[in-house]
Amino acid sequence: MPDAASNSAPSAPVFGKQGGELLYVQVSDFVREKIYSKDWGVDEPIPSEHELMDMLHLSRGTVQKGVRQLVDEGLLVQQRGRGTFVVQPVMARPSSNRLLSFGESMGHQGIDFTTRVIECEVRAAGPLCAENLQIELGSDYLYLSRVRYVRKRAVMFIESHLNLGVCPGLEGADFTREGLFAAVQRTSGHEIGRSEMVYTARTAGKVRGGHLECDEHAPVLELDQLVRLDDGTPFEWGSVWLPANRCVISNETRRA
Template sequence: MHAFQKKGAIPLYTQVADWIREQIYDGTWNYGEQIVSENQLGEMLKISRGTIKKAIAQLCEEGLLTQVQGKGTFVTDDKISYPMGKGLLSFAESMKEQNIAYTTKVLEKRFEQANAHIAQKLHIAQGDTILYLKRVRYVNEEPVMLIENRINIQLCPGLEEVDFTTQSLFDAVERISGRKIKFSEARYAARTVGMERAPYLDVHESAPVLHLEQIVHLDNDDVIDFGNVWLKSNRYYLGMIYQR
């Protein structure tokens, strides 16, 4: 049995939350499975039910646990694979491969002037017009991905007319620009989501997210898109097979 420090500097519910996290991280409790009830946990750990409740609430905010009304508490199942090492797939193509249905909501679509940072990424001049696009993607009505695109609209005039609720960005770019998308430079990092983006993914501001920064090139090497994608943690993983 684990020894909790009832009089230590670390709140008891934080210690219990961490004990639960370890059960998951070390594989004793599996992703997607229901966990034992609050009463059982309290008895197992000799901890009051109020403290157990608080620990579980913290892990729900973090996204590691999910409570389902009338059913119980589950280890959140991160079963959506983000495509890696399969070449550059659009989100639509990747979800189709996995047989996962999704919907898209367009939150913003407007012209903006590029600041110095954006101008450098897109290889344009500061102050040049770009198309800014902000979308959220939902699976089973749960928001799983926030996407911000900054597009060099000079390379694709008319793109602003597209209804991105039903059309994929890559398809629309290829159709309107008459060019193919050739490659992208991607970098992934783990970050804290923060107050600004937490509401879009319906998580607490302290939740971890996978952040993808992507520079997308056309077949003449022009940069068409500087994308920032925020993937809900505990839903998405990056899957990859390495050959030696």
């Protein structure tokens, strides 16, 4: 027969200054764990400040500071008059055998987005660029960097090194209106073939954090990719930087 203690509700977490960890950091860790363990779901309100104060036996200032840290991280959003909610990532990137650009992927999902071009200039290829695009050292290529926004939030920073030898006139495209793959197909006369991708966890850094409107120490996912035309010629070598709290990558697999 189970004893009374086994049927009792879980005890409230106990916070203290042991280990040198600040109390508000412990609050952040507690709330973050509730989100990561899916106790508190996406788009749902977390307990109010007063409820958290009662639950954690801490002052309002400590609770506010701990919650604010998660708002700054992008895990929570505060809505005036409604409360504090767990953030829903603003876009999803399906991973499958079908090659789509990020713009095409969002279009297929019915996600409205805007594009801001940061840089679009012809440069001379250095050793790495020449090797990846299979062009001569010092020959012209197009460097293109863009930020994509969904609901006025930056969801990706894209850096592309583009092979002008197979896409003549690509530098004249309006990339705020025309997708890169569409422009490449138009200027090259070829279809998009295949891509090779590597995903790496990073911290944003000052430059990319600035473009993505996140802290320089915030976690981001870097997608390094080499994309080829249907004849195997590489036309794009670059990276896509995704804020970890705003994007998800989904995949569907079937067992043979």
